[in-house]
Amino acid sequence: MHSPLRDAVFPPGRHALYERHRYSPAVRSGGWLFVSGQVGSREDGSPEPDLDAQVHRAFQNLQAVLQAAGCSFADVVDVTAFIVDPQQHLERIWRILPTYWGEAPYPSLTGVGVTWLSGFIFEIKVIAKLPHSHQEAEL
Template identity: 75%
Template sequence: MKDIPMPPRDVVFPPGRQALYKKNRYSPAVRSNGFLFVSGQVGSRADGTPEPDLESQVRLAFTHLNAVLEAAGCSFDDVVDVTVFVVDPEKNFERIWQIVPDYWGNAPYPTLTGIGVTWLYGFQFEIKVIAKLPS
């Protein structure tokens, strides 16, 4: 059986974050088969360091997420699946979930998987999504 070459990845970069993604060796998002697969977004400052305040970190993660979605011609309304990673969810989940309605929109909501973790490279919250690309 002959190997069929994979087409190059259709990568989406939000404005002003290319150096950070290049440094860390990953794509912020990839378009494939009508969907946008967005890498986990965190509340990082311009230099890549964590925003220290939890609520500010969550808001900044959503700001970064929305910039990636916008660069692909999407919005959070196009998101169909969400995965969140939370350090110490017993302590932090309720605080985080009070911020979510500011970004989440109205029902029907996307699917959600929440995962408690012990370490996120100095961050306390990360969000990754899959969005349906507009036709």
């Protein structure tokens, strides 16, 4: 059943992952894009073992979802980052962020320290404003 309030967005590939866990990678609704948490998973769903590679892969996976909706990192207005053991990993992860966010003004950010992310160390979820042309398509 399709809900007019939930227009699911899927990037190329990885559909089995979303079907297996029963969620959409992102949903367009009311001019906004709500992106599910993205982790640094390889094509088979396993974590990248190196932390830097895992964070880069999480951003690449996020970028694929944003692009599938016609958005970019510049459209992101709110970020929630989940980090296992942030005291140990935060500074290393934060050195990678400028590669993707670019210049100020930056999106709002909430960082959450967690004890478990199913084998991952970093997860990022965002809310993005849909470009004007995609908002009109929803109406």
